[in-house]
Amino acid sequence: MTASTxxxxxxxVSDLVVRFRRTTALDGFDLDLGPGVHGLLGPNGAxxxxxxxxxxxxxxxxxxxxxxxxxxxxxxxSLRHVRRRLGYLPQHFGYYPRFTMREFVEYFAWxxxxxxxxxxxxxxxxxERVGLSDRADDRLRRLSGGMVRRAGIAQAxxxxxxxxxxxxxTAGLDPEQRVRFRGLLREMGVDACVIVSTHLVEDVTxxxxxVTLVNEGNVVFRGTPPDLIAAGESGGGEGxxxxxxxxxxxxxxxxxx
Amino acid sequence: xxxxxRALRTELIRGTAPYAALxxxxxxxxxxxxxxDDWAGRWAPLAQYLxxxxxxxxxxxxxxxxxxxxxxxxxxxxxxxGSTPRPGWQRVIVAWGAVTVGMSAGLLAVWLSGAVLVAPVxxxxxxxxxxxxxxxFLGLAAxxxxxxxxxxxxxxxxxxxxxxxxxYVVLGYTAYDNERGASWLAPSxxxxxxxxxxxxxxxxxxxxxxxxxxxxxxxxxVAARRKLWALVPAGMAVAAAVPIASGPGYDRxxxxxxxxxxxxxxxxxxxxxxxxxxxxLDDLAPRAQEALARWAGVPGGFVRAVDSSMxxxxxxxxxxxxxxxxxxxxFATPTGGLSEREQYGGSFQSxxxxxxxxxxxxxxxxxxxxxxxxxDVVWAWAGGDSGEDEAAELxxxxxxxxxxxxxxxxxxxLAMPEAEQKAWMGRFLAASRNCDEAAVTExxxxxx
Numbered sequence: 035m036t037a038s039t040x041x042x043x044x045x046x047v048s049d050l051v052v053r054f055r056r057t058t059a060l061d062g063f064d065l066d067l068g069p070g071v072h073g074l075l076g077p078n079g080a081x082x083x084x085x086x087x088x089x090x091x092x093x094x095x096x097x098x099x100x101x102x103x104x105x106x107x108x109x110x111x112s113l114r115h116v117r118r119r120l121g122y123l124p125q126h127f128g129y130y131p132r133f134t135m136r137e138f139v140e141y142f143a144w145x146x147x148x149x150x151x152x153x154x155x156x157x158x159x160x161x162e163r164v165g166l167s168d169r170a171d172d173r174l175r176r177l178s179g180g181m182v183r184r185a186g187i188a189q190a191x192x193x194x195x196x197x198x199x200x201x202x203x204t205a206g207l208d209p210e211q212r213v214r215f216r217g218l219l220r221e222m223g224v225d226a227c228v229i230v231s232t233h234l235v236e237d238v239t240x241x242x243x244x245v246t247l248v249n250e251g252n253v254v255f256r257g258t259p260p261d262l263i264a265a266g267e268s269g270g271g272e273g274x275x276x277x278x279x280x281x282x283x284x285x286x287x288x289x290x291x
Numbered sequence: 292x293x294x295x296x297r298a299l300r301t302e303l304i305r306g307t308a309p310y311a312a313l314x315x316x317x318x319x320x321x322x323x324x325x326x327x328d329d330w331a332g333r334w335a336p337l338a339q340y341l342x343x344x345x346x347x348x349x350x351x352x353x354x355x356x357x358x359x360x361x362x363x364x365x366x367x368x369x370x371x372x373g374s375t376p377r378p379g380w381q382r383v384i385v386a387w388g389a390v391t392v393g394m395s396a397g398l399l400a401v402w403l404s405g406a407v408l409v410a411p412v413x414x415x416x417x418x419x420x421x422x423x424x425x426x427x428f429l430g431l432a433a434x435x436x437x438x439x440x441x442x443x444x445x446x447x448x449x450x451x452x453x454x455x456x457x458x459y460v461v462l463g464y465t466a467y468d469n470e471r472g473a474s475w476l477a478p479s480x481x482x483x484x485x486x487x488x489x490x491x492x493x494x495x496x497x498x499x500x501x502x503x504x505x506x507x508x509x510x511x512x513v514a515a516r517r518k519l520w521a522l523v524p525a526g527m528a529v530a531a532a533v534p535i536a537s538g539p540g541y542d543r544x545x546x547x548x549x550x551x552x553x554x555x556x557x558x559x560x561x562x563x564x565x566x567x568x569x570x571x572l573d574d575l576a577p578r579a580q581e582a583l584a585r586w587a588g589v590p591g592g593f594v595r596a597v598d599s600s601m602x603x604x605x606x607x608x609x610x611x612x613x614x615x616x617x618x619x620x621x622f623a624t625p626t627g628g629l630s631e632r633e634q635y636g637g638s639f640q641s642x643x644x645x646x647x648x649x650x651x652x653x654x655x656x657x658x659x660x661x662x663x664x665x666x667d668v669v670w671a672w673a674g675g676d677s678g679e680d681e682a683a684e685l686x687x688x689x690x691x692x693x694x695x696x697x698x699x700x701x702x703x704x705l706a707m708p709e710a711e712q713k714a715w716m717g718r719f720l721a722a723s724r725n726c727d728e729a730a731v732t733e734x735x736x737x738x739x
Contacts, residue, residue, distance in 0.1 A: 090370075090373075090374040091373070092370050092373040118376045122371065126367055126370075128369070129366065129368060130305065131366075134305075137301045140294070140297060140298075140301070141301055142375065143294060144294040144295060144297065145372065145375035145376075145377045145382070146375055146376060147375075147376050147377050189371075
């Protein structure tokens with residue numbers, strides 16, 4: 035964690051437009067985020083993954099402005115600087131099945147240009163934080179789907195990122211692991227900006243300091259989880275839990291506009 | 292160990308590298324031990340034969356490189372890699388380096404297995420063959436770099452095998468068309484020297500520069516952010532390629548006079564081999580002298596057997612009269628001994644008989660039937676046999692093996708007293724050396 039974290043804005047997005055041929059994934063998107071755990075909710079195709087890909091510097095905006103750690107992503111040195119401080123778990127997490135868990139995380143520590151001396155300890159710590167120390171020397175192909183997902187989280191956090199982007203991180207995790215994972219998110223969110231894109235609204239309630247609801251490429255709600263719950267109570271949404279009712283109520287209102 | 296070395300180590304043990312090492316060791320061994328007479332007991336031909344093997348191994352290198360490079364796409368990990376700060380060229384270098392080290396280890400193991408057999412028996416160290424060997428590894432590196440480039444640019448699982456097959460076609464053509472200087476742009480050669488040839492240091496230097504610069508150009512083009520940097524190695528590659536392509540083809544091979552020096556067992560009959568084949572002389576001498584004994588008492592008969600490697604075939608000119616010339620290495624075993632038969636089943640005795648019978652062909656171009664009949668008679672009289680394969684086919688109606696039939700001409704010759712047989716042979720040799728076809732016809736008429 036760098037000292038500048040305390041004063042800089044982690045994520046600053048304004049009027050962001052991303053188009054893929056004729057499809058507009060994000061259309062004038064605005065977002066400012068600092069430290070904390072930020073939930074990103076929305077239906078399929080809302081633009082969550084596109085936003086995550088832009089923030090992970092793997093997709094280029096069609097228009098608008100994106101700044102990470104007060105740096106524009108327009109020149110290579112800035113891009114490289116930002117990437118050193120990133121952790122990213124994509125929705126479709128690819129991996130090398132013949133690598134062991136330790137080798138895989140270590141490989142990404144190298145890719146993230148971590149100082150060589152800090153790598154062994156950082157790798158051990160990342161693996162321990164996802165609860166896989168006893169499987170560290172197993173090849174990834176021998177791990178279950180949930181364990182592979184945790185390996186993906188381990189590579190994302192190995193560099194203690196200032197911006198951690200997790201796209202559907204809890205897919206495939208059992209309930210006990212999800213509880214443990216939420217604890218990890220809260221721990222990371224004390225200093226870092228953690229953005230969690232998910233369909234599991236209860237994860238947002240339990241772990242996030244605030245929530246952004248996206249629909250058709252635009253922000254339709256920003257607030258805390260209690261705010262979203264309140265929107266459900268006043269808007270008459272459907273669902274089994276208060277936050278589900280808030281989610282459906284906000285979406286329904288957005289569609290009726 | 293730095294993280295970079297650890298990444299390379301991980302790629303070496305978990306990537307394509309270990310498979311490449313195994314495939315190269317297995318296929319290399321299969322190729323090397325299929326033609327042991329081409330290199331047995333000799334350092335330079337061993338290295339040169341590895342360059343011949345590259346006709347197969349470089350296509351494998353291209354395929355391995357393409358497969359390794361396509362891994363990121365197959366594993367759908369491109370997006371994750373794209374979010375990391377380390378420059379892409381470093382990742383490519385590690386992946387290419389690992390697969391190249393794996394292939395090189397496989398090829399080195401093959402060479403070492405050959406070297407273990409050559410070392411105890413070799414009688415001549417040779418010259419500059421270590422450069423021949425070194426350039427082989429640069430050829431593999433260039434092949435895998437080209438493969439990496441192809442694998443990164445073109446998606447699909449069939450890209451690797453298709454790239455390998457296309458490379459094989461190109462290298463096969465350059466090996467076949469080795470009269471052109473451009474054929475030396477390929478790391479493979481179509482010909483392994485006979486031990487009396489070597490490639491000059493100037494060619495090795497140019498090839499090393501060409502292959503190294505080609506490798507660098509390809510890697511910069513596919514991995515560097517600033518492609519213009521590729522102009523530097525590309526310029527070096529062109530600077531090396533021009534003198535290679537504009538130079539001679541086969542005539543790049545240089546004769547090594549020390550390797551061709553005769554080493555003899557004095558006679559009569561005298562038996563000589565080139566210094567590079569001296570390891571065969573102890574086994575060769577008694578067998579050659581036994582074969583030559585058949586010609587004792589024949590006027591103008593053979594009194595000497597020599598190894599064809601004693602002379603560069605490009606020097607031309609007839610060998611001295613009464614000399615049988617044999618390519619002795621075709622009977623060399625991998626451990627440096629002399630086998631009973633060469634790889635196509637021909638016996639040592641037959642080789643001698645053939646060399647003797649072909650004396651007429653060395654002096655003129657006979658097309659008379661009587662001349663060919665005479666050649667057959669001389670060959671059989673001198674001890675020629677039909678070889679294991681042909682003899683095995685001679686069976687009676689019940690499938691039982693039968694003796695090879697003797698020609699009527701030979702029967703009539705053998706019916707003569709020994710002295711008359713030898714006199715007949717003497718007249719045949721004299722007629723052959725004078726290219727006197729009429730005299731040969733007359734000799735055959737004597738046999739009916």
